[in-house]
Amino acid sequence: MALSREQLAQRVAKELQDGFYVNLGIGIPTLVANYIPQGMQVMLQSENGLLGMGEFPTEETLDADLINAGKQTVTAVDGASFFSSAESFAMIRGGHVDLTVLGAFEVDVNGSIASWMIPGKLIKGMGGAMDLVAGADNIIVTMMHADKHGNSKLLPVCELPLTGYGCIKRVITDLAFLEIKDGAFHLLERAPGVSVEEIIAKTAGKLVVPEHVEEMKF
Amino acid sequence: MAGFNKVVQSYDQALAGLTDNMTLMVGGFGLCGIPEGLINHMVTLGVTGLTAISNNAGVDDFGLGLLLKQRQISTMIASYVGENATFEQQMLSGELNVILTPQGTLAEKIRAGGAGIPAFFTATGYGTPIAEGKETREIKGRHYVLEESLTADFALIRAWKADTMGNLVFRKTAANFNPMMATAGKITVVEVEEIVQPGELDPNHIHTPGIYVDRVIQATFEKRIEQRTVKSAK
Numbered sequence: 380m381a382l383s384r385e386q387l388a389q390r391v392a393k394e395l396q397d398g399f400y401v402n403l404g405i406g407i408p409t410l411v412a413n414y415i416p417q418g419m420q421v422m423l424q425s426e427n428g429l430l431g432m433g434e435f436p437t438e439e440t441l442d443a444d445l446i447n448a449g450k451q452t453v454t455a456v457d458g459a460s461f462f463s464s465a466e467s468f469a470m471i472r473g474g475h476v477d478l479t480v481l482g483a484f485e486v487d488v489n490g491s492i493a494s495w496m497i498p499g500k501l502i503k504g505m506g507g508a509m510d511l512v513a514g515a516d517n518i519i520v521t522m523m524h525a526d527k528h529g530n531s532k533l534l535p536v537c538e539l540p541l542t543g544y545g546c547i548k549r550v551i552t553d554l555a556f557l558e559i560k561d562g563a564f565h566l567l568e569r570a571p572g573v574s575v576e577e578i579i580a581k582t583a584g585k586l587v588v589p590e591h592v593e594e595m596k597f
Numbered sequence: 598m599a600g601f602n603k604v605v606q607s608y609d610q611a612l613a614g615l616t617d618n619m620t621l622m623v624g625g626f627g628l629c630g631i632p633e634g635l636i637n638h639m640v641t642l643g644v645t646g647l648t649a650i651s652n653n654a655g656v657d658d659f660g661l662g663l664l665l666k667q668r669q670i671s672t673m674i675a676s677y678v679g680e681n682a683t684f685e686q687q688m689l690s691g692e693l694n695v696i697l698t699p700q701g702t703l704a705e706k707i708r709a710g711g712a713g714i715p716a717f718f719t720a721t722g723y724g725t726p727i728a729e730g731k732e733t734r735e736i737k738g739r740h741y742v743l744e745e746s747l748t749a750d751f752a753l754i755r756a757w758k759a760d761t762m763g764n765l766v767f768r769k770t771a772a773n774f775n776p777m778m779a780t781a782g783k784i785t786v787v788e789v790e791e792i793v794q795p796g797e798l799d800p801n802h803i804h805t806p807g808i809y810v811d812r813v814i815q816a817t818f819e820k821r822i823e824q825r826t827v828k829s830a831k
Contacts, residue, residue, distance in 0.1 A: 426700065427626040428770045435828045441630065443820035444757075444771040450627040450680075451826040461769050463804075464626070464652070465708040468701030472721065491724070502688070502697070503679030509727065510701030513720040544724025595778040 380572045381553040382595075387521055389597050390413045390551055391480055394519060402426065402471065402511060404481030405449045406520045411480055412420055422458070424476055426467050426507040431459025448507065468507070472514040479515040481508060483522045483547075485537045486585040490547040490559045492520060493539035505542060512543030524552035524581050531583035533557070533564055554578050556595060563587045568595045603763040603813045604792060611786050611814045615751050618646040622707065622747075622778040623661060624754035626652050627823050630771030631660045632755040632788040634816040635764070638813035640667055648672040650707070652700060652774055654684045659821050668692070674747070676700035680823065699727060702744050704777060709746035711780025711809070716745045752782025755818075756805070759789045760796075760809055763810030764803045772804065779809045786812045789814070 382390065388410035395401065395415060402424045403409050412432075415421050422430040425447040432447055433454035440454060447453045455461070470476055483494040492512055495505040512518060525531050533550070550557045555578045556568040563585040568579060571594050579586060605611050614619075622775035625631030636655075639647075640663050650658045651765045664670050665683045672694040678684050687693035698706070709717055717718065718741035722728050732743040754775040757768035765773060766785060779785050792815050 412723060427629070428773050429609075435826045437829075438827055441820050441822075441825070441827055442769065444769040445823075446627065446629045446770055446824070449824065450629070451824040452822060453826070455769070461767075461772060463767075463772050464700065464704035464774050465777045468704050472701055472719065474707075496726075502675035502685075502699045505679040505699050505727075507700040509699035509725065510721045513723065514701070541725040 380570065382570045385410060386597065387551060387553060390556065390595055391519055391521060392416065394478065395419060396477070399477040400430065401478045401480070401548070402476050402515075404508070408480035408482060409449065409574045419439070422434070423441060424467070424470065424540045425453070426471060428464060428467050429453075429455060429459065430462070430470070431456045432460065433459070438549055449482050452508070468510050471510050472521065474514055474516055476515055477517060479518045480521060481518070483520045483532075483542075485532050485534055486520055486522070486533045486547050486550055486559070487537045488559065488562050488564060489536070490545045491537050492547050493505065493537040494542045495583055496540045498540065505563050508542050512546045518547055520547050521548045522550065522552055524554040524578070531581050533582045534583050535584045554581065566592055568593050570595055598638035601762040601807065603807070603810055604761050605814050608634060608814065611635060611812050612638055612642065612751075614784065615642065615644060617644050619644070619750040620648040620750040620784055621650065622752040623649055623651040624752075624773065624778050625660065626770065628655065628660050628821050630755050630767070630773050630775055631655070632753045633660070633818050634814070635753045635786060636660060637664060637790050638667065639664060643667070643669070643729070645669045646671050648674070650674040650749060652676050652703065654678045654681045656680050656823065657683050665693070672696065674698055674703070676703050679804045704774060705772065706744055706747040707777040707781045710748040711777060714746055716743055716788035718743055748781050748783070750783050752778040753787040754778050754785065754787050756787050756789045758791045758793060758798060759787055759810070759813045760793050760798050760807070762795050763787065763807030764798055765789070765805035765810065765814055766798060766802060767804050776805050779805045784811045785809055786814070788814055788816045790818065791815070
């Protein structure tokens, strides 16, 4: 079975470490915050100027001046800080954020990522995604392995306009956990009940499959 | 105005000298921290041909969306414009010139502009459509794009508190682009919730020193929320 959005987030959460500063993108990455292991302290960075993002407020604590990068009202945890957008991207570009999790339309065997624009369709802008992929060393991309017609999104070369060139090393899809190195996807884990054959069939870019591929554990 | 007293009493005074075809910076992230009253007064003034530099373009009926609706903006420099249908329609029809800029690059262009730095190299956007036509350089094995800084005729920003000398304190995530924009406007106009006397703000806690600020006006804000997300109270 392909992973649900929640399971995808759960698998990403296993990559968190105590004391990490983490930036979570919009969509599935946001859900990772729900699966931070008990006893582990993680500070969430929101690129609009908040380090230490907390949960949603109550009606009583709702504050229009306190939002996240998805423009949702949030709270700040004890030990949080507020700062300008320039300071925020100094953290990001300067490589101070320990882990960045974001979504994508496509990735390729060279670690390039396309996530911000589909020509001819709605163009919303890249927001902070280009800075995040350029600045972070430790990035996990969460995405669907293929579109609903079965067309692979893990490609030899990205077809859509790029968000970043050669910057992605790890991808977790609804089917598999893969590493990108030496011009190929390397299969590390498969989703429970998903066959290696299905992953091979839905990966258009060069794929290296080891003799034994573990199932993901949650 | 006498000496360092930067307080103005009306929006006409606040925006005096703002004319057609000027370049403006407008603070805010989404609808958070936008100078609501200054934007509304630009609608009243009817200035056109504006180049607006702002992270977002407001929504259809609030923030910069109001200026777009009246076709007062001809060029928009922003990082994300997904919440505004008017914007999309004017962009697709070619009425509106749009320069999409990565958010961190936009912030740094403004910071650099205010700090007298004409351009800088950043890895952001290398190998993407953003880098097309721009100088690139390899420094210590990495590739970078040369990005030019931004300044504006007017910077229209919002802060929480100001003293009469224009020292500013921002509140929570309503700071966002406002502190950098304060430094990058030839004329910086600040709309605030509260104006206090010099000495009332602790100098240790001032975010933007008054040297960057030209005019201060007090206002009440609607503070519209784009995504109202709450958890149920126990």
